[in-house]
Amino acid sequence: MANLTFQVDKCKGCGLCVEACPKGVLALATDKINKKGHHPVEAVKMEACIGCAFCATMCPDCIIKVER
Amino acid sequence: MVVFDKPKALADVQMHYCPGCTHGIVHRLVAEVIDELGIEGKTIGIAPVGCSVMAYDYFNCDMVEAAHGRAPAVATGVKRANPENIVFTYQGDGDLASIGMAETVHSAARNENITIIFINNAIYGMTGGQMAPTSLPGQITQTSPYGRNVNECGFPIKVCEMLSQLDGPEYLERVAVNNVKNVKNAKKAIKKAFQNQVDKKGFSLVEVVSSCPTNWGLTPSNALKWVEEKMIPYYPLGVYKDRSSK
Numbered sequence: 001m002a003n004l005t006f007q008v009d010k011c012k013g014c015g016l017c018v019e020a021c022p023k024g025v026l027a028l029a030t031d032k033i034n035k036k037g038h039h040p041v042e043a044v045k046m047e048a049c050i051g052c053a054f055c056a057t058m059c060p061d062c063i064i065k066v067e068r
Numbered sequence: 069m070v071v072f073d074k075p076k077a078l079a080d081v082q083m084h085y086c087p088g089c090t091h092g093i094v095h096r097l098v099a100e101v102i103d104e105l106g107i108e109g110k111t112i113g114i115a116p117v118g119c120s121v122m123a124y125d126y127f128n129c130d131m132v133e134a135a136h137g138r139a140p141a142v143a144t145g146v147k148r149a150n151p152e153n154i155v156f157t158y159q160g161d162g163d164l165a166s167i168g169m170a171e172t173v174h175s176a177a178r179n180e181n182i183t184i185i186f187i188n189n190a191i192y193g194m195t196g197g198q199m200a201p202t203s204l205p206g207q208i209t210q211t212s213p214y215g216r217n218v219n220e221c222g223f224p225i226k227v228c229e230m231l232s233q234l235d236g237p238e239y240l241e242r243v244a245v246n247n248v249k250n251v252k253n254a255k256k257a258i259k260k261a262f263q264n265q266v267d268k269k270g271f272s273l274v275e276v277v278s279s280c281p282t283n284w285g286l287t288p289s290n291a292l293k294w295v296e297e298k299m300i301p302y303y304p305l306g307v308y309k310d311r312s313s314k
Contacts, residue, residue, distance in 0.1 A: 002071075012280075014088030014288040020248055038087065053072040054248045060092030061083060066072040 006041050007063040013038035013042030017055035017064065024047040026055060073087040077102040077111075077128050084122060088288020089117060090245045090278045091187065094258075095126055097156065097251070098185060102129060105266060111154045114139040114144050116168075118160035119193040124232045137168025140175035143182040154265055156223060161202040162192045164224050169201075172227070179236040179270040183261045189278040197283030203224045204302055209283070224302065228275050230310060232308040237269035240308040244277040248314040252303070269312060276305050 004025075013035055018026045018041065029042045041064075043049065051068035074080065077098035086090045102108050111129040115121060117136035124131035134142040139157035147155040164172050164186050175182065191209055192198040198210040199216055202224050205214040214222075229244045239261060243254035254276055261272035277299050279291040286294055305312075 010082050016088055016288055019289045024296035036252040040127060051071055057248050057251050060085065060089055062074045062092065062096050065070065068069055068071045
């Protein structure tokens with residue numbers, strides 16, 4: 001079982017992690033706004049996560065911690 | 069088991085880069101390499117002028133801020149005075165390929181034992197998107213609103229190809245960070261560039277084909293597609309010089 005932890009307030013909502021995810025786990029939370037005023041990333045299909053860390057590899061702000 | 073976490077050499081602060089700017093990815097790769105080689109305590113980074121001017125706040129090693137384009141000259145001095153330290157510069161295309169071209173070429177020709185991370189995103193980011201020496205022919209920028217006219221402005225400078233003609237440099241490679249595979253290759257190249265310095269082999273430069281979503285006027289993901297479709301065909305990836313492979 002993989003686990004993702006996001007530093008939500010550092011997220012700039014660029015969506016590169018969403019594009020990188022091969023399983024469609026991530027999406028930008030269009031109903032939430034973080035401290036920086038961006039729609040942060042969130043896991044919408046956590047059960048599909050395989051812990052490949054592609055999201056974290058593409059995240060420019062290094063906000064994703066991946067555990068497996 | 070932790071599969072991925074922020075490297076220790078990267079400071080736990082909010083970076084000022086625009087959303088989707090790949091500077092953050094390259095910062096992280098440099099920090100991961102510093103961690104893996106166990107050289108954080110003896111690494112000295114040289115920050116440039118440009119978007120990455122505040123790189124000194126983002127790495128946990130010692131940092132020096134150089135005058136515009138002079139990072140390789142400052143690195144030369146730091147390295148010669150402290151030969152046991154690991155010295156790297158982190159420069160954009162406006163810094164390295166424009167105002168700092170002389171320092172770049174001469175430090176390469178002297179085969180200074182330093183590591184240069186060169187970010188090529190084909191535009192001046194910090195100043196608002198003007199044409200850079202690396203802007204592609206026909207590329208629309210603030211100062212080339214009808215596209216870069218090569219009859220008037222000349223052709224882009226291909227730094228790796230140019231430096232590979234010199235006898236000095238030890239290692240020159242061009243990589244990109246537009247997808248996961250290329251990011252992994254970029255890390256290998258950056259690690260080799262640092263390892264070369266640890267092994268006292270000489271001048272190593274890694275050119276990273278990068279993106280600028282804000283000044284290209286594209287979304288972050290479309291900017292990475294533009295890298296794939298426009299940048300990489302003009303700036304082919306690969307090793308341009310590697311003396312140790314001979």
